[in-house]
Amino acid sequence: MFIMGSPASTEPSLSLFFSTLIILALILNPAFASRDCNFPAIFNFGDSNSDTGGLSASYYPTQPPNGETFFHMPAGRYSDGRLTIDFMAQSLGLPYLSAYLNSLESNFTHGANFATAASPIRPVKRGLSEGGFSPFYLLVQYWQFMQFKSRSQLIKKRGGVFASLMPKEEYFSQALYTFDIGQNDLGAGFFGNQSVQEVNASVPDIVSNFSRDVKLIYDLGARSFWIHNTGPIGCLPYILVNMPITASQIDKAGCAAPYNDVAQYFNKKLKEAVVQLRKDLPLAAFTYVDVYSVKYLLISQAEKYGFEHPLVACCGYGGKYNYSPTAGCGDTITVNGTRLFVGSCKRPSVRVIWDGIHYTEAANRWVFDRIVDGKYSDPPLPLRMACHKKAM
Numbered sequence: 450m451f452i453m454g455s456p457a458s459t460e461p462s463l464s465l466f467f468s469t470l471i472i473l474a475l476i477l478n479p480a481f482a483s484r485d486c487n488f489p490a491i492f493n494f495g496d497s498n499s500d501t502g503g504l505s506a507s508y509y510p511t512q513p514p515n516g517e518t519f520f521h522m523p524a525g526r527y528s529d530g531r532l533t534i535d536f537m538a539q540s541l542g543l544p545y546l547s548a549y550l551n552s553l554e555s556n557f558t559h560g561a562n563f564a565t566a567a568s569p570i571r572p573v574k575r576g577l578s579e580g581g582f583s584p585f586y587l588l589v590q591y592w593q594f595m596q597f598k599s600r601s602q603l604i605k606k607r608g609g610v611f612a613s614l615m616p617k618e619e620y621f622s623q624a625l626y627t628f629d630i631g632q633n634d635l636g637a638g639f640f641g642n643q644s645v646q647e648v649n650a651s652v653p654d655i656v657s658n659f660s661r662d663v664k665l666i667y668d669l670g671a672r673s674f675w676i677h678n679t680g681p682i683g684c685l686p687y688i689l690v691n692m693p694i695t696a697s698q699i700d701k702a703g704c705a706a707p708y709n710d711v712a713q714y715f716n717k718k719l720k721e722a723v724v725q726l727r728k729d730l731p732l733a734a735f736t737y738v739d740v741y742s743v744k745y746l747l748i749s750q751a752e753k754y755g756f757e758h759p760l761v762a763c764c765g766y767g768g769k770y771n772y773s774p775t776a777g778c779g780d781t782i783t784v785n786g787t788r789l790f791v792g793s794c795k796r797p798s799v800r801v802i803w804d805g806i807h808y809t810e811a812a813n814r815w816v817f818d819r820i821v822d823g824k825y826s827d828p829p830l831p832l833r834m835a836c837h838k839k840a841m
């Protein structure tokens with residue numbers, strides 16, 4: 450308005466009047482506190498529920514038919530298509546996250562993904578080669594993030610193509626930090642011959658490791674946290690098939706109640722931990738997202754929402770749940786002397802469980818659609834407003 454002495458420059462007092470009005474309106478209007486955060490990046494930590502290629506790049510690549518629905522090829526995800534984290538990135542106007550561990554084709558301008566399939570919060574002795582867990586437990590993911598933060602800025606200074614692959618320095622404080630981890634800590638107990646009560650008793654220790662790691666990430670400048678709780682593990686075929694479950698332990702949805710009880714106890718402790726983190730780190734915003742309830746709702750009322758056979762794996766082989774630990778999705782097995790490819794079901798778009806452990810793209814999208822507006826969150830803020838400490 451003040452450029453070149455145009456006629457408009459004769460109205461500074463008027464424009465001052467209007468800008469004062471706007472500022473006043475912003476202060477007085479409760480919507481002021483609920484403005485969009487415009488997250489420029491996402492940094493994600495977790496397990497296979499949000500791994501976009503980390504384990505696949507560092508151990509063995511995901512095999513067909515993984516990826517068939519959306520990417521039309523294996524894309525480092527344990528699903529026929531996208532994961533909830535993909536839909537989250539997309540809804541914030543950001544590209545799908547590159548895995549930190551993926552040396553090929555990664556672009557970290559708008560964030561990085563430190564999650565790997567089979568990652569626990571606490572280290573598990575039994576490694577992947579013994580059919581166990583990922584060495585990239587949460588503290589290792591933090592170490593990788595620490596290194597990413599400093600080295601990405603050194604590399605960015607080289608300019609040119611390097612600069613166009615790395616996040617801006619200010620993104621680290623402005624980004625959304627997302628977490629979906631804990632399922633493998635419970636799984637490690639169950640598959641390590643611990644009783645349900647023993648695994649349950651280890652929950653406080655698991656959650657306190659989680660809190661410590663979140664604080665370390667906060668110390669590196671993170672301020673907006675979006676934390677998924679753990680899903681109903683007792684509804685997944687890998688538990689239903691492998692664990693000693695009696696008929697009386699099966700609930701109305703067909704899930705193994707004691708295993709879900711442990712998941713719910715984990716979630717109770719996790720929620721308490723988030724309350725404590727808010728007190729300890731008052732500068733940060735923490736959103737706790739009840740993914741458990743969303744997944745359980747989908748499984749227990751699948752037909753109502755247009756899905757079918759919610760406990761049966763789409764891609765698998767054998768038995769009531771179309772799942773067998775020795776015939777995984779994408780494997781070739783020999784049955785009565787005949788070679789057989791373990792492929793996917795006819796309509797993954799109406800199925801919930803993909804391979805006995807993970808969800809289909811359709812289910813992941815359904816979960817995303819329920820959590821994006823904050824209806825399952827504490828505080829009940831939409832994803833795009835998760836930099837705020839509470840809803841107005």
Ligand SMILES: *[C@@H]1O[C@H](CO)[C@@H](O)[C@H](O)[C@H]1NC(C)=O
Nearest residue numbers: 544556557558559610613614
């Ligand atoms: C990386 O992604 C950003 C944002 O999508 C884009 O502007 C940039 O050109 C990409 N870099 C390369 C080398 O493709």
Ligand SMILES: *[C@@H]1O[C@H](CO)[C@@H](O)[C@H](O)[C@H]1NC(C)=O
Nearest residue numbers: 575581637639640641642643
């Ligand atoms: C669990 O117990 C079974 C039977 O006793 C044994 O074969 C298996 O190796 C044990 N697994 C672990 C992880 O200790």
Ligand SMILES: *[C@@H]1O[C@H](CO)[C@@H](O)[C@H](O)[C@H]1NC(C)=O
Nearest residue numbers: 645646649650707710711714
């Ligand atoms: C887990 O431990 C908590 C606290 O001791 C207890 O309230 C809960 O009933 C336990 N759940 C199971 C499944 O053992």
Ligand SMILES: *[C@@H]1O[C@H](CO)[C@@H](O)[C@H](O)[C@H]1NC(C)=O
Nearest residue numbers: 571654655656657658659661
């Ligand atoms: C993390 O877990 C380990 C192993 O159970 C335990 O010894 C340690 O006390 C925990 N650390 C924190 C900070 O909770």
Ligand SMILES: *[C@@H]1O[C@H](CO)[C@@H](O)[C@H](O)[C@H]1NC(C)=O
Nearest residue numbers: 767768783784785786787789
């Ligand atoms: C394999 O052969 C046995 C014996 O003939 C038969 O009972 C079984 O149903 C066959 N299994 C499959 C998967 O065809």
